[in-house]
Amino acid sequence: MKILITGGAGFIGSHLCEKYTKENSTVLCLDNFMNGNITNIRHLTRYRNFKLINGDIRDFDLLEKIMPSVDIVFHLAAQIHVDRSVVEPKLTYEINALGTQNVLEAARMYDVEKIIHASTSEVYGSSEYYPMDEKHPLNAPHPYGASKIAADRMCYAYIHTYGMDISIARFFNIFGPRQKDIGYGGVISIFTRRVLSGVPPIIYGDGLQTRDYTYIDDAVKAYDLILKYDKKITEPINFGSGKELSILELANMIIDLCDKKNMKPVHVEPRPGEVKRLIANAAKAKKILGWKAKYDLEEGMRKFIHWYKNYGTEKNIKMSER
Ligand SMILES: NC(=O)c1ccc[n+]([C@@H]2O[C@H](COP(=O)([O-])OP(=O)(O)OC[C@H]3O[C@@H](n4cnc5c(N)ncnc54)[C@H](O)[C@@H]3O)[C@@H](O)[C@H]2O)c1
Numbered sequence: 001m002k003i004l005i006t007g008g009a010g011f012i013g014s015h016l017c018e019k020y021t022k023e024n025s026t027v028l029c030l031d032n033f034m035n036g037n038i039t040n041i042r043h044l045t046r047y048r049n050f051k052l053i054n055g056d057i058r059d060f061d062l063l064e065k066i067m068p069s070v071d072i073v074f075h076l077a078a079q080i081h082v083d084r085s086v087v088e089p090k091l092t093y094e095i096n097a098l099g100t101q102n103v104l105e106a107a108r109m110y111d112v113e114k115i116i117h118a119s120t121s122e123v124y125g126s127s128e129y130y131p132m133d134e135k136h137p138l139n140a141p142h143p144y145g146a147s148k149i150a151a152d153r154m155c156y157a158y159i160h161t162y163g164m165d166i167s168i169a170r171f172f173n174i175f176g177p178r179q180k181d182i183g184y185g186g187v188i189s190i191f192t193r194r195v196l197s198g199v200p201p202i203i204y205g206d207g208l209q210t211r212d213y214t215y216i217d218d219a220v221k222a223y224d225l226i227l228k229y230d231k232k233i234t235e236p237i238n239f240g241s242g243k244e245l246s247i248l249e250l251a252n253m254i255i256d257l258c259d260k261k262n263m264k265p266v267h268v269e270p271r272p273g274e275v276k277r278l279i280a281n282a283a284k285a286k287k288i289l290g291w292k293a294k295y296d297l298e299e300g301m302r303k304f305i306h307w308y309k310n311y312g313t314e315k316n317i318k319m320s321e322r
Contacts, residue, residue, distance in 0.1 A: 002026040004070045006057055006103060007077035009036030011179045011186070012118070015220050016074055017041055021050040028066060032056040034095075035080065040178050057099035063106035070110070074223065075103050076118040078148070085144035086273070096147035097154070104158045104166070114165045116226050119152040119236065120145075121172040121212070121278050130244075131212075131281035134170065134236045141273040152236065159234050167226045167233045172240030172280045175300065176216025177307040188213070188301065191251055192308050195258045205270030207248030212240040212280045215300030218293045225289040233288065240280020241293040253298065257305055 008029030085092040125139030181189035191201040251265040
C-alpha cells in the first residue's frame, strides 16, 4: 500500500507517517514546512519505505508527478491557525481550499483508491444546538473555518459527482505530543509550556468558551478505522469525545497537573470571531466504525505533559519568552 500523507511533517500527519512507515506501508510525506518540523519525522528517514518530499500542495505539477503511484491519500496539509487566517485570508484560502482542490483533482486523474480528508469542527462555528452532529449548519465566522468549509464541500462534490471514495473526517480539537507550543500552537501545548516555565496561561475573554478535546492516539485510530473500512463513507463524519471543557477549566487543570497550585491564569481582551462552544456528537463514528474516544482528557493530558517534560525543547521554551 502506498500512502501519500500531505502535511506529514506536522503534528497529526507525523503520527500517521510513523504508524504506517513502521507497519511497512510505503509512505510519501509531502510538506512545505510552513508549520511542520523536521524533528517530527527525522527518525523515519532511515526507513527505506519512507520518503520525504519537500513540496507544496499548491504545486499541481508536483502532485501530478506523485499521484500515479499512490493508492491512498491522507490529506492534512493546511494553514491551520485561526489568528493567522484573519491576517492572511488569501494565503489561507489558497492552501486550504485551492490546495485541497489540487489534491482532489490529481487523485481523480490518477484513480487514487481512497482519500481521507482532515476536515474540522471549526466549520460549524458556534453551536446552534448541543452536541453538534454532522447536520449542524456550517457557520464558521473566520477565514480558517470558511476555507475549510470550501475544502470539505469540494470533497463532497467529488464524492457525489465522480463517485470517489473520500471520507470527510471532521475532527474536534486534537492534542498530544508534537503539537506546537510556540507561535499559533495548540492551546494545551502553549498553556503547558507557559505553566512549566513559570508564567501563567493567557485566556482571551472570560475563558468560558468551550472545546471538545481528543488525544492524538484516538485520532490516529479514527484514521486507521476509516482506512480499513471496506465501504465508502459518503457523508461527513464527526470525531470528538462528546465532552466539553472551558478554556478556564483547561488552564486550571494544566496548572494542577504541573504542580503550580498558586498560579492564576491571566485574562486579556476576547478574540474577534472566536467560537463560543464546540461539543461533538460522534454517534455516527461509533455506529459506522465502532470509534469512541478512549482517553479521557486528564489521562491524555498527563501523557502529554510527561512527553513535554522529557522532549519539549529548551529552544521552544526560550522562544516563548519573547
Ligand atoms: N490539530 C487539531 O486540533 C485539528 C482539529 C481538526 C482538524 N485538523 C486538521 O488536521 C490537519 C493537520 O492539523 P495539525 O494540527 O497537524 O497541523 P500542522 O500545522 O501541525 O500540520 C499541517 C502541516 O501542513 C503543512 N503545510 C501547510 N501548508 C502546506 C502546503 N501548502 N503544502 C504542503 N504542506 C503544507 C505544514 O507545514 C504542516 O506540517 C489540518 O488540515 C487541520 O485543519 C486539526
